[in-house]
Amino acid sequence: MSLMPFASSEPLSIGVELELQLLNCNDYDLVSSAPDMLRRIARKTHHGEIKPEMTRGMIEINTSIHHEYVSLVEELNSLRKTVSDAGRFLNIAVAGGGTHPFQHWSEQKIFDAPRFHYLSDLYGYLAKQFTIFGQHVHIGCPGPDEALHLLHMMSRYVPHFIALSASSPFVQGHDTGFASARLNSVFSFPLSGRAPFVLSWEDFERFFSKMTETGVVESMKDFYWDIRPKPEFGTIEVRVCDTPLTIEVAAAIACYIQSIARYIMIDQKDEPREDDYLVYTFNRFQACRFGLEGVFIDPRTHKRRTLREDIAEMLTRIADHAVELQAQGAMSQISKILDTGNGASWLRKTYSHDHNLSDMVQQQSDLWMNGQ
Amino acid sequence: MTLSSYLPIWPLSVSPALWLALALVIAVLVGEGLVRYLRLPRIVGYVGVGLLMGPAGLNLIPELPASEWRLLVDLALGILLFELGSKVNLRWLKANLWIAFTSLLESSATFFAVFALLLWFDVAHVTSAVVASICIATSPAIVVRTVTESRAQGQVTERLLLMTALNCIYAIICHKIAVAFMYDESGTRLIHTVLQPLYLIGGSAILGWLFGNAFNTIHLHLGRHEETFSFLLFGMIAIATIAASTLKLSPMLILLSAGLIVRYRRRRPHTFLPHFGSAGAVLVVLMFTASGLMANLSGIRDSLMMVLLLILVRTAAKLTPVLLLAKFSGISLKQGLALGIALAPMSSLTLLLTLDTAAAFPDFASGMGLILMSCIVILELVSPIMVQMALRGTGETLEGRS
Numbered sequence: 132m133s134l135m136p137f138a139s140s141e142p143l144s145i146g147v148e149l150e151l152q153l154l155n156c157n158d159y160d161l162v163s164s165a166p167d168m169l170r171r172i173a174r175k176t177h178h179g180e181i182k183p184e185m186t187r188g189m190i191e192i193n194t195s196i197h198h199e200y201v202s203l204v205e206e207l208n209s210l211r212k213t214v215s216d217a218g219r220f221l222n223i224a225v226a227g228g229g230t231h232p233f234q235h236w237s238e239q240k241i242f243d244a245p246r247f248h249y250l251s252d253l254y255g256y257l258a259k260q261f262t263i264f265g266q267h268v269h270i271g272c273p274g275p276d277e278a279l280h281l282l283h284m285m286s287r288y289v290p291h292f293i294a295l296s297a298s299s300p301f302v303q304g305h306d307t308g309f310a311s312a313r314l315n316s317v318f319s320f321p322l323s324g325r326a327p328f329v330l331s332w333e334d335f336e337r338f339f340s341k342m343t344e345t346g347v348v349e350s351m352k353d354f355y356w357d358i359r360p361k362p363e364f365g366t367i368e369v370r371v372c373d374t375p376l377t378i379e380v381a382a383a384i385a386c387y388i389q390s391i392a393r394y395i396m397i398d399q400k401d402e403p404r405e406d407d408y409l410v411y412t413f414n415r416f417q418a419c420r421f422g423l424e425g426v427f428i429d430p431r432t433h434k435r436r437t438l439r440e441d442i443a444e445m446l447t448r449i450a451d452h453a454v455e456l457q458a459q460g461a462m463s464q465i466s467k468i469l470d471t472g473n474g475a476s477w478l479r480k481t482y483s484h485d486h487n488l489s490d491m492v493q494q495q496s497d498l499w500m501n502g503q
Numbered sequence: 504m505t506l507s508s509y510l511p512i513w514p515l516s517v518s519p520a521l522w523l524a525l526a527l528v529i530a531v532l533v534g535e536g537l538v539r540y541l542r543l544p545r546i547v548g549y550v551g552v553g554l555l556m557g558p559a560g561l562n563l564i565p566e567l568p569a570s571e572w573r574l575l576v577d578l579a580l581g582i583l584l585f586e587l588g589s590k591v592n593l594r595w596l597k598a599n600l601w602i603a604f605t606s607l608l609e610s611s612a613t614f615f616a617v618f619a620l621l622l623w624f625d626v627a628h629v630t631s632a633v634v635a636s637i638c639i640a641t642s643p644a645i646v647v648r649t650v651t652e653s654r655a656q657g658q659v660t661e662r663l664l665l666m667t668a669l670n671c672i673y674a675i676i677c678h679k680i681a682v683a684f685m686y687d688e689s690g691t692r693l694i695h696t697v698l699q700p701l702y703l704i705g706g707s708a709i710l711g712w713l714f715g716n717a718f719n720t721i722h723l724h725l726g727r728h729e730e731t732f733s734f735l736l737f738g739m740i741a742i743a744t745i746a747a748s749t750l751k752l753s754p755m756l757i758l759l760s761a762g763l764i765v766r767y768r769r770r771r772p773h774t775f776l777p778h779f780g781s782a783g784a785v786l787v788v789l790m791f792t793a794s795g796l797m798a799n800l801s802g803i804r805d806s807l808m809m810v811l812l813l814i815l816v817r818t819a820a821k822l823t824p825v826l827l828l829a830k831f832s833g834i835s836l837k838q839g840l841a842l843g844i845a846l847a848p849m850s851s852l853t854l855l856l857t858l859d860t861a862a863a864f865p866d867f868a869s870g871m872g873l874i875l876m877s878c879i880v881i882l883e884l885v886s887p888i889m890v891q892m893a894l895r896g897t898g899e900t901l902e903g904r905s
Contacts, residue, residue: 155656155661156592156595156772157590157592157772157774158772158773158774159772160656162656162657163656163657163898163899164657164658167657167658167833167834167838170833170835171833219598219599220598220599220833221599221658221833222592222595222598222599222661238901240898485771487771487772487773489771489772489773489774490771490772492772493771493772
């Protein structure tokens with residue numbers, strides 16, 4: 132199978148996908164009720180798309196294409212309302228967050244669809260361990276080569292996105308010490324990590340057909356890269372974020388990515404270099420482990436600072452682009468995260484009150500369903 | 504000193520209590536065997552062994568009057584009712600009126616279908632009404648026990664628990680009203696037939712409210728320690744039972760509403776051990792075994808047709824409304840079918856209502872009471888399997904399936 136041609140999309144348009152947790156209202160463990168939720172939701176027309184995911188304790192919401200923060204928040208709000216209403220009708224709570232803190236992966240049930248069964252057969256227990264919840268952000272690109280350029284330039288900021296969205300400190304009943312433990316589950320997939328350093332679409336097509344000839348992959352979907360091109364949409368897809376605890380933060384992070392993309396496309400004249408990736412996994416680990424307190428090494432200057440400092444500096448650098456994109460609201464959300472902490476610190480603070488994970492998840496779902 | 508002063512005398516005279524203890528051990532072993540080799544619910548083993556060893560079977564254990572067992576059943580059922588209440592989210596009814604509607608329809612359909620059936624069999628009006636109201640209740644014991652055992656979770660499970668709690672409440676209330684009419688027939692003033700149920704409902708609700716809030720407060724400050732809980736709960740059940748008999752209220756209604764209040768007024772999610780710890784679990788096993796020992800099968804011998812029709816009509820009356828309203832209340836037809844079937848169980852709550860009625864009306868004891876006892880025996884053996892199949896069929900159990 133060859134790669135489909137890169138579709139055209141409006142540059143800097145954005146779309147957001149959020150994977151959400153479905154919980155029972157007794158002890159707030161995951162509940163395998165995705166089919167019930169989808170059946171209920173299908174009765175009425177709604178904005179965007181609501182889809183099943185790998186296991187039945189998950190559900191995914193997709194927005195349509197947006198250009199600015201306000202309309203994105205609006206659509207996410209309406210999606211939140213649709214999902215929350217269906218949840219209340221079925222006595223199911225819905226929450227953000229990158230992991231469920233105490234679910235048992237072995238108790239998860241694969242959603243009944245050919246692709247999920249195929250993945251489950253292929254990956255075995257990894258498929259059930261993939262009951263983790265991420266935010267994916269699509270950025271429209273003027274063309275395929277521009278997409279690859281943007282993808283590699285954007286990789287410097289991947290730790291920003293991880294640290295800002297991090298909301299998965301608890302796994303299987305314990306504090307992992309990570310701000311985002313979710314990504315550790317992604318890294319166990321054979322085709323995870325970064326995209327190969329290829330800068331023209333022609334070369335990328337060559338890479339892709341070589342890979343399909345080996346029989347390792349069938350489609351772009353088989354790559355679990357941190358950022359991957361999505362030719363059928365004409366976008367690049369940033370896939371490193373945890374699903375934040377609120378839709379407002381999800382929208383803000385999407386617009387932060389959008390503003391950085393505009394900065395890269397318009398202001399930054401540099402070309403990506405293979406050596407940019409020398410610090411990539413170090414920085415990414417720091418972001419996963421320590422969140423905003425993590426160390427960030429600039430790939431070009433090799434200067435060390437905390438991610439919080441680097442993000443703060445980036446906010447001033449992209450301020451004008453944010454104004455152009457009408458994303459000021461998003462930028463103040465981001466600075467608020469720098470001041471008050473990300474989802475992981477909210478979860479830890481909530482847990483510290485009486486050390487009850489069920490209680491924490493209840494508050495987490497109240498936060499998601501009722502908003503900030 | 505003679506030999507006989509320190510050696511046992513042959514033939515040994517064994518206290519019947521030994522057989523009882525043995526029955527319990529065998530029941531537990533058979534229960535485990537059923538799970539391991541046939542994947543059947545343990546309850547079937549507990550009841551089955553009781554039935555086999557009791558007067559209705561091999562007669563190894565001499566018959567004890569039902570009143571001897573009463574304390575045991577009261578305690579175990581109290582635990583299970585409280586447990587059921589604490590698992591049920593009443594707020595759901597506000598968000599999904601269809602469930603409330605399904606529950607009301609299912610219960611009234613059961614009442615009228617059974618009532619009509621008994622009239623057709625020429626049973627007196629009042630007696631038919633008493634039996635019909637008893638038939639409204641789904642067995643909280645079998646439902647809670649099967650759900651706990653299969654670790655089920657999902658729409659069918661949650662609706663089953665909610666609708667069981669609700670139809671138990673309806674059944675207890677309707678039963679009191681119907682019994683009041685029975686008294687009325689034997690010559691009481693009308694005012695009492697109105698006042699008695701009102702007093703019962705109001706009084707039980709107030710006590711339930713007090714217990715529920717007290718339990719929550721104590722739990723909040725003492726935390727989750729198994730023994731604390733067990734003591735607290737047994738104390739509460741004992742007080743509720745004594746208060747109920749002193750004040751002439753229903754202990755069952757008090758404990759069920761106490762559980763509901765605990766869940767309704769909780770500030771933080773908390774889960775309790777199954778049957779609130781091992782002491783509770785032992786009582787529950789004992790109760791099922793005892794109900795096999797107490798079984799009276801004369802109803803099956805004398806009026807098999809009526810017993811079978813009663814079970815059939817009652818089950819159909821519960822299933823049909825659930826199926827009809829499934830789509831509206833947000834579940835699929837398959838889930839509706841499972842839910843309707845899972846509402847069939849009849850067990851200790853029915854037994855207690857039957858015994859209460861029989862104690863006051865000897866005619867009932869020798870007539871419809873025996874029919875009901877036979878229905879209970881059959882359903883105790885069959886309905887746990889039905890519930891388990893329903894929950895398995897909808898993929899809500901956690902028994903090593905993907």
